[in-house]
Amino acid sequence: MSTEQILAFMMLGLGYGALIAGLATGMVVTYRSTGVINIAAGATAAYSAYVYSELRTTGTLVLPPSIPLTADREPLGALPALAIGLALAAGLGVLQYLLVYRPLAKAGPLAKIVASSGVLLTVQAVIVLRWGADPVAAPAVLPQAPVDLLGVSIPEDRLLLAGLVVVVTALLWTLYRYTRFGIATRAAADSRKGSVLLGLSTARLESANWVIASVLGGLFGMLAAPTTQLQPTTFTLLVVPVLTAALLGGFSSFGVTVATAFGLGAVNSLIALFQGQPWFPKVDGAPLPGVTELAPFLVLAVVLYLRGRALPDRLTAVAPPMPRAPRPRHVGPAAVVGAVVVVAALAGLSFDWRQALINTMLGAVLCLSVVVTTGFVGQISFAQMAVAGAAGYVTAAIGTDANLPFPLPPIAGIAAAVATSLLFSVPARRVRGLQLAVLTLAGGVAAQRFWFGNPQWGSGLRPANVAPITVFGTEISPSHSFWGTESPSSGFGLVVFVALLGCALLVVRVRRSALGARMLAVRSSEAAAVATGVNVGAVKTAAFAMGGLLAGVAGVLYGYNFAGVSADRFGPLTSIAFFGVAVLGGVGTVSGALVGGLLVSQGLLFHAVTTWFGIGPDYQPLFAGLAVILTVIGSPNGVAVSVADGARALRETWRRQRRRGVTATGES
Structure with a gap:
């Protein structure tokens, strides 16, 4: 040379x-x-x-x-x-x-x-x-x-x-x-x-x-x-x-x-x-993939970390406006009603609607990870699909390649997701806001090409197989019959629902805890949070760890749902789309994550549109993009918060009218 x-x-x-x-x-x-x-x-x-x-x-x-x-x-x-x-x-x-x-x-x-x-x-x-x-x-x-x-x-x-x-x-x-x-x-x-x-x-x-x-x-x-x-x-x-x-x-x-x-x-x-x-690293005789995408990410990460500050300066001490994150209410009744509705739907819906319901629940789990990292702490991350992909690929490697029994594969996958998310928490200590969004987007591209697209430690151009869940010799997978239903099975749907319910209750508990209060304090103003004794770095690390855990659960379930993982499913554009629907639903609330699940591609809402109006699935990305634009303009706080505010306003109006009626009756 x-x-x-x-x-x-x-x-x-x-x-x-x-x-x-x-x-x-x-x-x-x-x-x-x-x-x-x-x-x-x-x-x-x-x-x-x-x-x-x-x-x-x-x-x-x-x-x-x-x-x-x-x-x-x-x-x-x-x-x-x-x-x-x-x-x-x-x-x-x-x-x-x-x-x-x-x-x-x-x-x-x-x-x-x-x-x-x-x-x-x-x-x-x-x-x-x-x-x-x-x-x-x-x-x-x-x-x-x-x-x-x-x-x-x-x-x-x-x-x-x-x-x-x-x-x-x-x-x-x-x-x-x-x-x-x-x-x-x-x-x-x-x-x-x-x-x-x-x-x-x-x-x-x-x-x-x-x-x-x-x-x-x-x-x-x-x-x-x-x-x-x-x-x-x-x-x-x-x-x-x-x-x-x-x-x-x-x-x-x-x-x-x-x-x-x-x-x-x-x-x-x-x-x-x-x-x-000849000295360049090779994989199966071909040059190591993803180096081109890895280079700008490494340059960006090093420069931003060195230029970053542990705390924002005076001009950025107050964080920009973020969507509301109200305290969850009526959680117990909502969970019971949700359980009854989901169980009945899994038992009674046809196979296509049942799959759309499962996709919605999977999307809601991933949206919950965005709620924690962005809605509670204000850290804009476009790497949640990369974190989920880490869980999916490690689950495939442990369960299929190493042939280890359940529950070791999903545990290892979730641990890998938490570790990957914690890597992004390191620059988050010194980089924030839109800079962090750019850095995580670059990291998502690098992960897709350098890790997931690598045939040696990823899957290359072919999907990596994920062995089904097997408990005491009983298989629980989308293809395994349960209650006499055809694929996807209701049993697997129940597994996804239990995981969603557990993740939602975890996020609710965090929001109600002292940690949740510290997260919102950091989101509001990092400088003010430090002045009150909050360890900003520890709060960000905890948020990324929890976001990684939730994204890891989603990644593991995605692998079980499709019996495999591929680099295309965990790409940066998919991460941007999920971030968009999470904000659409209401990025500061658990109910917003559930609404976001309804809006994901191949979820219930899009399945209803394609089924009832005869619109092909090729148009789903177009409608998703338009929905993101229209909703963020018309409802910056998200659909769930806007609906809750509207319902609260209607109740207040009804109460005022009722009081006026009682007063008028008493006067007469």
Whole structure:
């Protein structure tokens, strides 16, 4: 391996680095102007790239309705297709701001990042419905002829992309530092009320910034698509290196953000070079997978931990608004009624509804883990599915590969989940809020590719089998008959319900305990909690341990439910979706977790929609994304809390009317 090879591969990484830089600078723009970390940036850029590719190949504009722009669907030229793609990107930016983020202008960061996850799920679902999940070859925009540079042959488009990024970065720096628009944007970001008093239109400023960010993403998405694989998940998961670049740039510095992006591009390309070397670790003769995804996570974890603080500074001493976490009431009667309803449903429902009920209960268990880590302590974590996956894979290894009897496999799996969650609690002592959300998202991607996708200690491309539960020679599994029911069995459904009931009662007890009070104190203000004698680090560690235990129970049950585990089931996008439905239900309450279980994919609500209205399961991700957006706008505290508040208001109204009636009767 010569110096020329290293230099050549670093140059080849310019295309990937330019794509990251374009998306990251757009993310900096949206954050500086509206406080939104747009995790859907990769998905919206992918949509622009798909539209450009469709125009170049068939001359059809997808809005998503297909509109032929040329006779006999002849391909459109590069420049017209590029111009249409940029106009579409600008329109997407305006729509996102007006329909999603402007209504959330006064909401906290949690609501905004959940709304962004809803946009991500929606746009990705539209892409998959229209173009499928297979890779699409994107026609080139820039020339790709090789250029000799310092004795190294580099495709011309890589150099042009790098040069364009430098020019755009300089223009953005000049725009936001010296122009009236840039100064007004900074003023509006510092104080919306003050900018209004000065006569500035914050809505116009924010809308213009969203247009700039979306156009940047669309431009570099279309230009860089030929240098990478145009596939929905590939573009969507670019959010991890994009967030890494933007976060290391402090969501403020364009120069540092772009430099970090090019560094990540060079590292990504060098890893591809090193994988072909004999010294690189191999698994079954193939290079060790997941190293590309592990690199940005390690960089991000080290830098954030070193830059982090044990306590927030004065400007962030008070935590942003979080959904309410009221004290649970009427737990005993609710548990009894729930038990009667579930047992009757497991005995009487048909097999498809019974499976939907089991999926709902499994989803509720995982949502409970989000309630503890986010609802009680305020730590935004996108790694809950990775924690659940750790439990599932360890259960498979202990029960199937080592052939150890029940209950050793689930105990080992849950212990692995707790240990994995505690690893995330280490940076949580010094990193908080949106930074922790970014770090855990990167950790989820790394876990999926480096651990779950590894054929040596994961399952690779094939699922890992999970041996069924066997107690005193009796099998309890979805396929084993119970009460004469067909698969999934009612007996397994009872096991899932008992686990859900135990987890729910555990969370209720925590919320009512002194530990729960300390958790809420930490969520409210870490500095104030320390002043009252609360050990913030110990409280966070306890919360992550408990969240890991709950996620581990969910991961173990998932493995038993599907008789196996695979990397796709525990991916970061699934984790984002679960986080979204947990917030939808009400992230501060146990009842919210139960509502979240109803909303999960293949749960009761979606099964009802697909069954009663004849809508195929392919549309479930689309409806999930739209549901996340609409609910977080209309009910920031979650469905369960809003319903409880509405019921309480109705009771108070009825009582007032009754008292008035009694008074009127007495007077008469």
